[in-house]
Amino acid sequence: MPASVSTRPGNALNGRVQVPGDKSISHRALILGALAEGETRIEGLLESADVLCTAEAVRDLGARVERRSDGAWRVVGRPGGLAEPEDVIDCGNSGTAARLLMGLVGGAGVTATFTGDGSLRRRPMDRVLTPLRQMGVEAIATHRGGLPLTLRGAPSPSPLRYEMPTASAQVKSAILLAGLGAEGATEIHEPRPSRDHTEKMLKALGADLQIEESADGGRTIRLTGGARLKARDVAVPSDPSSAVFPLVAALIAPGSDVLVENVLVNPLRAGLFQTLQEMGAQLTFENQRTSGGEEIADIRAQTSPLKAGAPPAARAPSMIDEYPILSVAAAFADGETVLGGVGELRHKETDRIAAMCEGLAQCGVATEQGEDWMRVRGRGAPPQGGGRIDAQEDHRIAMSFLVLGLSAQTPVTVDGAETIATSFPSFFETMERLGARFAKPSDGASA
Secondary structure (H helix, E strand, O other): OOOEEEEOOOOOOEEEEOOOEOHHHHHHHHHHHHHOEOEEEEEOOOOOHHHHHHHHHHHHOOOEEEEOOOOOEEEEOOOOOOOOOOOOEEOOOOHHHHHHHHHHHHOOOOEEEEEOOHHHHOOOOHHHHHHHHHOOOEEEOOOOOOOOEEEEOOOOOOOOEEEOOOOOHHHHHHHHHHHOOOOOEEEEEEOOOOOOHHHHHHHHOOOEEEEEEOOOOOEEEEEEOOOOOEOOOEEOOEOHHHHHHHHHHHHHOOOOEEEEEEEEOOHHHOHHHHHHHHOOOEEEEEEEEEEOOEEEEEEEEEOOOOEOOOOOHHHHHHOHHHHHHHHHHHHHOEEEEEEEOOHHHHHOOOOHHHHHHHHHHHOOOEEEEEOOEEEEEEEOOOOOEOOEEEOOOOHHHHHHHHHHHHHOOEOOEEEOHHHHHHOOOOHHHHHHHOOOOEEOOOOOOOO
């Protein structure tokens, strides 16, 4: 994949595609497979740079991990205890890998050193280290509280009652993974429900876990440690956080009609779909079904005149990764879209609020921003485009501006497009199959 890519605007997008497997479920299937008794067979695993880092880490911790000739993955766990890795665990660009693996190591009584790429080393880890330390895990971090760091797991973690200061599936999952090794019950209260794939998978593997809805709109998760997990096969549905790129591209490109198959539509991941429908998107769910406890559907998007929206802050956990592409949809909408309660975006692969506002401004779109909000002023027409966007080592920033450029008045160039491989390695192939066109700025060749 080239480092710099330009769009060739003007084409309608039509057809049906399937995007790669869900990143969140892929990480968790590998990690929980390492703890389970028996063999976990994973179909549809996302083979992106992020997930492959997790696969390598699980190998380093003593599980047997291999890709079979039929494309499925096989994990043979070590329920009797993980091995101490002989080398540093490199999490690449993946905050999910880093934080979940810290929980895994924290509850397993082994010592491991974690690092990552430049973007990940700038991301805060204190939110996960604080509860893990309360469980008896020792952590030696840099003065910034980030990577690289060394974690010494607790041989017998203390059960924890933890009030989450903000909804975070990564932090919640790390605590639950550490809690598997505790003698007693670990309780977590989250102020708003965040994605629940860890809870669903733990219950399916035999963990003693209960969930209670709280009167304040949050949830309490109670996990009793010590259960032996039993391996089960996992079929990974398509990632909604990847599906949104061809879907939004179809909504804003005239004459488009796109179907993305087999998409995860877990209610705690579907906030963007609801928001787009509220903005007038012709977005429909077909062939709805349930597989492995997860809700799945084929999603169809047709060109739609969009109006401005203001999704409630309480919806943010269900669409936190989708705000960059939502701000692109807002740039084509009629009116001012207000995105509030999104301070978490400042602590992703990059400061996504700042990155989106800066890039949109380069493309002729008026924006405003505050600590935990941003506004996008659309004119109900394609923006000027023409910007040269620095992806800032953030795959979602790169893909969002490429989608914008496909329907802008003039081409958009994205520098750092290689980072797309961390979550959606087939992005260009998928989009071109639908009719999108890209070019290398140096020679105009197809990307």
